[in-house]
Every structure is written in C-alpha cells, then in structure tokens.
Amino acid sequence: MTSLSSRLKGRSELGVAALLGAAGALVLLDAARLVTPYSQSDPVGPKTLPVIVGALLLVSAVMLAVNVLRGGHGEAEAGEDVDLSHPADWKTVLPLAGAFIANILLIDWAGWVISGTVLFWGSVWALGSRHYVRDGLISLALALLTFYGFYLGLGIALPAGLLEGIL
Amino acid sequence: MDILSSLMDGFATALTPINLLYALIGVILGTAVGVLPGIGPAMTVALLLPVTYVLEPTSAFIMFAGIYYGGMYGGSTTSILLNTPGESSSVITAIEGNKMAKAGRAAQALATAAIGSFVAGTIGTALLVVFAPIVVQFAVSLGSPSYFAIMILALLAVTAVLGASRLRGFASLGLGLAIGLVGIDSVSGQRRLTFGQPLLADGLDIVVVAVAIFAVGEALWVAAHLRRTPLQIIPVGRPWMGKEDWKRSWKPWLRGTALGFPFGALPAGGAEIPTFLSYVTEKRLSKHPEEFGKGAIEGVAGPEAANNAAAAGTLTPMLALGLPTNATAAVMLAAFVQFGIQPGPLLFANEGPLVWALIASLFIGNTLLLLVNLPLAPVWAKLLRLPRPYLYAGILFFATLGAYSVNLQSFDLVILLVLGALGFMMRRYGLPVLPLILGVILGPRLEKQLRQTLQLSAGDVSGLWSEPIAVVVYILVGIILVWPLLLKTWRRARPRQLAAVGTFADSPLVDGPLADSPTAARSTAHSPTAADSTAARDRQAVATDGQENADTHADTHVSNGQEKQ
Numbered sequence: 001m002t003s004l005s006s007r008l009k010g011r012s013e014l015g016v017a018a019l020l021g022a023a024g025a026l027v028l029l030d031a032a033r034l035v036t037p038y039s040q041s042d043p044v045g046p047k048t049l050p051v052i053v054g055a056l057l058l059v060s061a062v063m064l065a066v067n068v069l070r071g072g073h074g075e076a077e078a079g080e081d082v083d084l085s086h087p088a089d090w091k092t093v094l095p096l097a098g099a100f101i102a103n104i105l106l107i108d109w110a111g112w113v114i115s116g117t118v119l120f121w122g123s124v125w126a127l128g129s130r131h132y133v134r135d136g137l138i139s140l141a142l143a144l145l146t147f148y149g150f151y152l153g154l155g156i157a158l159p160a161g162l163l164e165g166i167l
Numbered sequence: 168m169d170i171l172s173s174l175m176d177g178f179a180t181a182l183t184p185i186n187l188l189y190a191l192i193g194v195i196l197g198t199a200v201g202v203l204p205g206i207g208p209a210m211t212v213a214l215l216l217p218v219t220y221v222l223e224p225t226s227a228f229i230m231f232a233g234i235y236y237g238g239m240y241g242g243s244t245t246s247i248l249l250n251t252p253g254e255s256s257s258v259i260t261a262i263e264g265n266k267m268a269k270a271g272r273a274a275q276a277l278a279t280a281a282i283g284s285f286v287a288g289t290i291g292t293a294l295l296v297v298f299a300p301i302v303v304q305f306a307v308s309l310g311s312p313s314y315f316a317i318m319i320l321a322l323l324a325v326t327a328v329l330g331a332s333r334l335r336g337f338a339s340l341g342l343g344l345a346i347g348l349v350g351i352d353s354v355s356g357q358r359r360l361t362f363g364q365p366l367l368a369d370g371l372d373i374v375v376v377a378v379a380i381f382a383v384g385e386a387l388w389v390a391a392h393l394r395r396t397p398l399q400i401i402p403v404g405r406p407w408m409g410k411e412d413w414k415r416s417w418k419p420w421l422r423g424t425a426l427g428f429p430f431g432a433l434p435a436g437g438a439e440i441p442t443f444l445s446y447v448t449e450k451r452l453s454k455h456p457e458e459f460g461k462g463a464i465e466g467v468a469g470p471e472a473a474n475n476a477a478a479a480g481t482l483t484p485m486l487a488l489g490l491p492t493n494a495t496a497a498v499m500l501a502a503f504v505q506f507g508i509q510p511g512p513l514l515f516a517n518e519g520p521l522v523w524a525l526i527a528s529l530f531i532g533n534t535l536l537l538l539v540n541l542p543l544a545p546v547w548a549k550l551l552r553l554p555r556p557y558l559y560a561g562i563l564f565f566a567t568l569g570a571y572s573v574n575l576q577s578f579d580l581v582i583l584l585v586l587g588a589l590g591f592m593m594r595r596y597g598l599p600v601l602p603l604i605l606g607v608i609l610g611p612r613l614e615k616q617l618r619q620t621l622q623l624s625a626g627d628v629s630g631l632w633s634e635p636i637a638v639v640v641y642i643l644v645g646i647i648l649v650w651p652l653l654l655k656t657w658r659r660a661r662p663r664q665l666a667a668v669g670t671f672a673d674s675p676l677v678d679g680p681l682a683d684s685p686t687a688a689r690s691t692a693h694s695p696t697a698a699d700s701t702a703a704r705d706r707q708a709v710a711t712d713g714q715e716n717a718d719t720h721a722d723t724h725v726s727n728g729q730e731k732q
Contacts, residue, residue, distance in 0.1 A: 043626030046352040060338040074597025080204030083394035123560035
C-alpha cells in the first residue's frame with residue numbers, strides 16, 4: 001500500500017489520463033448507440049470517426065498514465081504574469097469561478113447590466129483589488145456601456161432583466 | 168497580369184475610408200492585445216466574431232488581418248520590454264531584445280523589430296500573392312482523397328512536430344476531435360454526443376469553444392499563479408536606429424524573411440523553428456559574434472523578420488487550401504464558415520474580391536503598423552502597467568459577453584465555464600492548445616472528405632490512396648510518425664563519447680544565451696520517454712546547452728510558453 005501511495009503522490013496528472021479515458025469511453029459508448037443504415041452513398045457512416053476518436057483518446061489515456069507512472073510530467077504553461085514558483089492559488093481561482101457562476105445564474109433573470117457588474121466586480125475582487133467603490137463604479141460603467149453599445153451599435157439586445165423599462 | 172489587376176481591385180476595396188478605418192482599428196487592437204499578457208490575436212478574433220456579424224465580411228476580414236499582424240508586432244514589444252516571452256515564437260526575440268533593452272538600447276531593439284516586421288511582412292505578403300494562386304491552380308485538381316490526406320498531415324504535423332510532448336499533443340487532438348463530433352451528423356441526421364440535450368444538437372459554437380479555451384482557461388490559469396511582484400518594465404522613448412544599426416539590420420531582415428516564409432507555408436509551419444534557425448544563422452554570420460547573448464541587434468532583427476514572414480506564409484495554405492496551421496488562422500477559418508464562405512481552393516474563384524481585399528489590407532496593415540507603432544511605443548509600454556486584476560477581470564467579462572452574444576443563451580456560458588476549466592487543466596499539465604482547436608475546426612471537414620472519398624470508391628478503402636498526391640502525403644505522414652524512432656536508433660548507434668560531448672553537437676554555435684533567463688531556469692524537467700521530447704529538440708538546443716550534462720541524456724524540455732492565443 002505504501003509503495004502504491006508513494007507512487008501516486010505527486011502524480012495528479014493521472015487525473016488527466018483518467019479524464020481522457022473517460023472521454024474516450026464516452027465517445028465509444030455514444031458511437032455504439034448509433035445505427036449505421038447500409039447506404040451506397042455513405043459507406044463510412046456516422047460511426048467511423050467517433051470510433052477512431054474514442055480509440056485515440058483511450059490510447060492516449062493509457063500511454064499518458066504509463067508516462068506519468070514512469071516519472072514523466074507535462075510542463076505547466078509559462079507566461080508574462082505567471083509565477084510557477086508558488087502552488088496553485090485556489091483562494092483566487094474559486095471566487096473567480098464563483099463570480100462567473102453568479103453571472104450565469106443572474107444573466108437571464110436580473111439582466112446583463114446587473115450580472116455583468118457582479119461579474120466584473122467579483123472578478124476584480126477575487127484577483128486582489130480592494131478599491132471597492134472605484135471598482136464598483138468601473139464595473140457598472142462597463143456593463144452599461146456594453147449594454148448600450150451592443151444595442152445601439154450592433155443591434156444585439158442583451159437581456160435587460162429586472163431593469164426592463166428603465167434601460 | 169490577371170493577379171495584378173485583381174490585387175489592384177483589392178486595394179481599391181481596402182482603401183475606401185471605411186475599410187481603412189477598420190484596418191486601423193484592427194492594427195491598434197491587434198497591437199494592444201499582442202502587448203497585453205494573457206490575450207492574443209486568436210482570442211481577439213474569436214471574441215470579435217459575434218460583433219462583426221453586422222459588418223460586411225470584407226470589412227471584418229480587413230480588421231482581422233490588422234489584428235493578425237498587429238498581434239505579432241505587439242508580442243515582440245512585450246518580449247523586448249519584459250524578460251518573459253508570452254509566446255514561443257518570440258522567445259528568441261526576448262533573448263537578445265531584452266538584453267539590448269537592459270543595456271539602454273530599447274529604442275533600437277523596438278525599431279529593428281518594427282521595421283524588420285514591416286519588411287518581412289511586406290515581402291511575405293508579396294510572396295503570398297505570388298504563391299497562393301499557384302497553390303490554388305494545383306489544388307483545384309485535387310480530389311477528396313488528396314484533401315483528406317493533406318488534412319491528416321496538417322493535424323499530425325501540428326500535433327507531433329510543434330510542442331514539447333507528442334503524447335500530450337495527441338491527447339489534446341483527441342479532445343478537440345471529440346468536441347467537434349458533438350451535434351447532429353449532417354449525413355445520417357443522427358445526434359452524436361448530445362446526451363439528449365437539444366441545445367447541443369447544433370454542435371458547440373466554435374466561438375464559445377475558442378473563447379473558453381483561450382480566454383477563460385487563460386484567465387483562470389493566470390489567476391492561480393498570478394505573479395505578485397510587479398514585473399520590471401524597461402522604460403522606452405520613441406524607437407529609432409542609427410546608421411550602424413541599419414547596416415547591421417537589413418541583411419538579417421532579408422535572411423529572416425527567407426527562412427520564415429517557407430516554414431510558415433508548410434502544413435507543419437509555425438514560427439518557432441524559423442526564428443530559432445534565423446538566430447543561429449545570424450550568430451554564425453555576424454561580425455560581432457561576441458555580442459550575441461549580450462544584446463546583438465542582428466539577434467532581434469533576424470528572428471523578428473522570420474516570425475512575421477512565417478505569419479504571412481501561414482496564410483498561404485489558409486487561403487489556398489482552407490488549411491490553418493496556427494491558432495489565429497484557425498479562428499479566421501472558422502470566421503469564413505460563419506460568414507457562409509466556403510474555405511478551400513475555390514475561395515479565390517468564388518470570393519475573389521474578398522480574398523484580394525484581404526491580401527491588399529495585409530499590405531496596408533503592415534504599413535499602418537509601422538506608421539502607428541513607431542510613435543506609439545511609449546504608450547504600449549505604459550499599457551504593460553495595467554493593473555492585473557482589471558486586465559484579467561476584463562478578459563473574463565468580454566469572454567462572457569462575446570460567448571453570450573452569439574446565441575443569447577446562458578447555456579453557452581455553462582459550456583464556456585466547463586471548457587474553460589478544461590483549458591485550465593491543459594495549461595496545468597502541459598497539453599498544447601493548438602491541436603485541440605484544429606481538431607474542433609478540421610474534424611468535421613476531415614470526416615466530410617473521408618466520406619466523399621469512400622463514396623467515390625464505393626466503399627473500397629483503397630480509394631484513400633487513389634490519387635498520387637495522397638500517396639506522397641501519406642509517405643510524409645509516415646516519416647513524421649516514425650521520425651522520433653529513427654532518431655533514437657540513430658543516436659543509440661552512435662558511440663557514447665559523442666553523446667557526452669553534448670547531444671546537440673549538431674548546433675555547436677549556440678552557447679546558452681538563455682542561461683540566465685527564466686525560460687532556461689524552467690526547462691529542466693525530465694521525462695523518460697523519448698517520444699516526449701524529440702519535437703522540442705531544436706529549441707532545446709538553445710536552452711539546454713550549458714546546463715546539459717551527459718548523464719541526463721537529452722530529455723530536457725524547453726518550457727515552450729505556448730503560442731499566445
């Protein structure tokens with residue numbers, strides 16, 4: 001057990017292999033459900049590509065798992081603002097995702113102006129800005145500007161939601 | 168003469184005030200996003216797709232052309248002023264450019280990059296004008312079997328040749344192809360991978376997929392690893408060059424162009440290999456080899472020109488064959504489809520005015536870039552100081568807006584978040600993004616060609632290699648696939664002391680110019696599988712020399728900061 005757990009330690013990349021495997025299995029299962037009517041005009045049928053793709057995913061899953069267990073690992077992506085010397089900072093990512101989800105829940109009901117404000121303000125806060133009032137004003141201005149910009153400039157009516165009639 | 172008159176017509180379209188305005192917007196927007204970390208031209212084009220529906224396709228593509236070249240230019244500004252290249256193709260520029268900037272020659276570095284980009288972009292676009300119609304003439308005679316083969320080649324080349332790990336490239340390709348499968352099969356009318364969800368029946372919108380992977384994935388990834396100490400930005404005035412700088416720059420520009428264009432035009436193009444080759448060439452030919460690694464102007468001029476010429480080259484297969492080989496070209500191809508324009512060899516025949524206006528606007532965009540960016544360089548340097556919370560919150564905000572405005576349904580935002588999480592995971596575990604995007608875009612077209620091929624041969628598999636071009640292409644595919652194995656056997660066969668001298672004895676000219684840059688510091692990851700690292704070989708040579716020791720045997724990666732999307 002200890003050898004297994006020590007081998008698994010630091011091998012979170014196996015999760016990627018598992019995900020690839022699951023995706024491959026899903027594609028294959030879905031393909032199995034398809035019916036292939038015999039057809040002169042379409043000898044390939046709708047099944048062929050899914051089967052190939054599913055197989056590709058499964059093979060990469062297995063090979064990735066082997067690679068990771070033998071000590072390989074993917075190179076995390078670098079960038080101008082990326083500092084890989086500290087571990088992933090979930091205290092930033094989770095609130096950020098929270099702001100995003102809040103927008104999804106609010107957008108149809110409360111409208112873009114409100115949900116967009118929440119999204120931007122929440123994101124800025126999650127990313128570490130603490131100028132509550134200034135950020136709030138910027139958020140509201142951005143949301144209003146895009147709302148009217150899309151409506152007047154592009155003819156795309158973003159949902160007005162609760163503010164229907166006011167905007 | 169026919170081409171020339173078509174091109175003149177193109178100029179006539181592109182030079183109308185309104186289209187000039189779009190070109191200017193494109194160029195400025197492109198440079199801005201190229202300068203800003205986290206956003207790149209592909210993401211910008213993807214975000215603008217819904218917005219540009221109200222435009223004429225011609226105006227939209229003129230703007231996209233500006234963004235395409237502008238993004239390339241902006242990327243080099245960042246890598247000169249900051250020592251952290253945002254994209255793999257500007258890694259080389261960062262080596263010398265940043266050294267020059269630190270030595271107080273930022274203005275000259277920016278100037279040689281800008282003028283070199285202009286020269287290379289103009290020559291590259293001229294070559295595009297010459298070669299694209301030739302490729303088209305050749306391509307119209309090709310049937311489905313050849314197309315199928317060429318698409319396979321492009322997908323494999325991008326997956327197996329670019330990027331550090333072939334295995335991870337294939338995993339990414341598989342995911343992309345799977346995403347491309349979602350929706351109703353156009354021939355049999357059956358639903359694939361929709362899980363009974365009617366909103367998935369039309370497939371996943373390419374805008375949503377591209378924005379999720381590029382923008383949301385990137386924002387989440389940067390948020391997780393946000394650099395808390397501000398980066399050191401080198402202040403800069405207006406770029407200019409002295410007589411000596413001109414003398415030392417013009418040849419590298421031309422040589423860089425000559426290297427960049429062909430590589431860009433190949434299906435396995437990309438700008439990394441030519442920029443690297445250009446750097447090595449300039450170092451060998453330079454009269455001041457001792458300056459390399461300390462800020463040699465040739466080391467900025469050559470690679471920058473190669474980078475831009477490769478960008479122009481990439482447009483050749485994109486316009487002539489409908490085959491994108493980088494992320495921006497892939498999104499532009501998606502844009503063609505969204506506008507109801509069929510990409511491929513018939514594009515020149517069916518949409519001649521649009522294509523020629525697009526090409527003319529590439530010339531115009533290039534000139535505008537030079538005119539606009541030389542005076543604006545200090546402004547771009549200021550843009551780099553934008554507080555990061557605003558930058559990344561803004562990316563999320565506009566990503567949401569762009570994805571939502573396609574269909575005005577919040578379901579798309581759920582997809583955006585899920586695929587954004589996928590993009591995050593891919594960045595964390597080093598899965599390259601480009602194969603996924605190409606898989607999504609080329610997958611359905613690949614399947615169509617496969618079906619047409621076998622329909623023509625009445626189900627006989629030999630129909631796949633019924634055209635000579637297809638056979639040639641499959642041989643190339645075979646070579647790409649077995650190449651790492653060949654390389655491995657060849658190395659084993661060589662005496663051991665050669666390996667001790669350095670596995671990269673074939674490029675002895677590079678003596679670790681990256682040794683003290685963050686790229687090199689990050690490049691010491693080891694991987695036991697040869698398949699994993701062969702692709703990065705050339706680039707490794709730059710980064711690993713000097714820290715290479717014979718025991719660890721070459722399995723060192725460059726952290727190839729992926730092409731900024």
